[in-house]
Amino acid sequence: MEIIPLQYPIIQSEQASAAVPKTLAIGHFDGVHRGHQNVIRRSIEAARASGLQSAVMTFHPHPKEVLGQGNQYLTCLTPLEDKVERFRKLGVDVVYIVHFDLAFAAVSPADFVDNVLRPLQVKKAIVGFDFSFGTRGSGKTDTLRVLGEPDIAVEVIEPLMMDERKVSSTLIREALAEGHPEIAERLLGDPYSVTGTVVHGEGRGRTIGFPTANIEPGGAYVTPRQGVYAIMTEVDGKRVSGVLNIGVKPTFHDKLPRPVMEAHLFDYTGDLYGRDLTLQFISFLRAEKKFGSVDELIAQIKSDALQARAVLSAYK
Incomplete structure (x- = not known):
């Protein structure tokens, strides 16, 4: 598995110029829980079916930490090294680690698609149902579908439910805080x-x-x-x-x-x-x-x- 750090803009980077066609699972993926695994495994399946490279894009540090949206994001279920190891065990070919800072947070949804996904030769993006991107999270799954046309297909994975609750990093944090490993x-x-x-x-x-x-x-x-x-x-x-x-x-x-x-x-x-x-x-x-x-x-x-x-x- 190849690990590639990225910092915006990447249009002229060696990583972009050497990119090959791929599927890409996008998300922060803290914990790499079962819901995350569904997104990543679907990306791997789609890549193998189409003869493409399978990739994951994650962000470091946590976007909500950078944006000051909660002290709880100063800690992680899976610090970066652990998260990457979980990606490896799932069988991913490439992991892109995007440096998340205020400059990247200001990138518009259109610029994210045009100046990040297309230079990396993403042919199919796989995201969770609650995925958001771009300035202040203004881009949603429907936005991604529209901006990706005609060359980037988009597949949205529905939430994984357990006991009538959505599997999420927040739910795992709550369980640990209450002593329920x-x-x-x-x-x-x-x-x-x-x-x-x-x-x-x-x-x-x-x-x-x-x-x-x-x-x-x-x-x-x-x-x-x-x-x-x-x-x-x-x-x-x-x-x-x-x-x-x-x-x-x-x-x-x-x-x-x-x-x-x-x-x-x-x-x-x-x-x-x-x-x-x-x-x-x-x-x-x-x-x-x-x-x-x-x-x-x-x-x-x-x-x-x-x-x-x-x-x-x-x-x-």
Whole structure:
């Protein structure tokens, strides 16, 4: 899979001059959830049926972040590196990463079609039903159809519904904020995951019999609800289960500047410092709480571990 960064205008760029005919799935695609996957897979199917190249166009940073439309967009379900990896697994040939800034936000719908899509030799654009583009989102799917004539076909993918609700990044964020990783997994198609580096912590876990790996996230991930989770990860090619706490450790601290992630991995004794781990959130066990003593905390951690083992033994 080829990854091509783009910055507007691209008419004279090497990427445009070297372009070959293609289908193009367009969107931000945060999370690359099941609804997004329908758009991308349809692009791949159309490309293969017509002998074209399959491509995805995404935007970085998030348009709503650049336009100041909400602090929630400072974090992502899939930071760029994770998102691109999901595109690769779906089988995309090319990923265009368009740098989104205020200048690009001011591009008209017509200029987007004439000065972005046509130079890239897009023969068919596949978008979601709620796709918008151009200045202040003034271009809609019907606009794209009209502007694309006669050389760019447009296909609009209808929303994917689950439990009478539209699958969306917003719905996944809500599920994670409420401590429902099972719902997030249904919407994403895979467990919600966070990749980070194991860093040195306070070392307290080892002294109480539960050594932990302190994870420093490698991107601006959406942080699930604070509390204790049953998790899965992979170490040296092997699946490893465990329990994770996200929180401010109120038993030992009056206040930490931000929540930390501490994972206790079952049946693993190796040195993980400096290594990257991808934590998959399987089930929320309980909210974080302050204990009256270290002994109370140890008893609760033992209970958490038993509960997590039971949950994960039944997990597919």
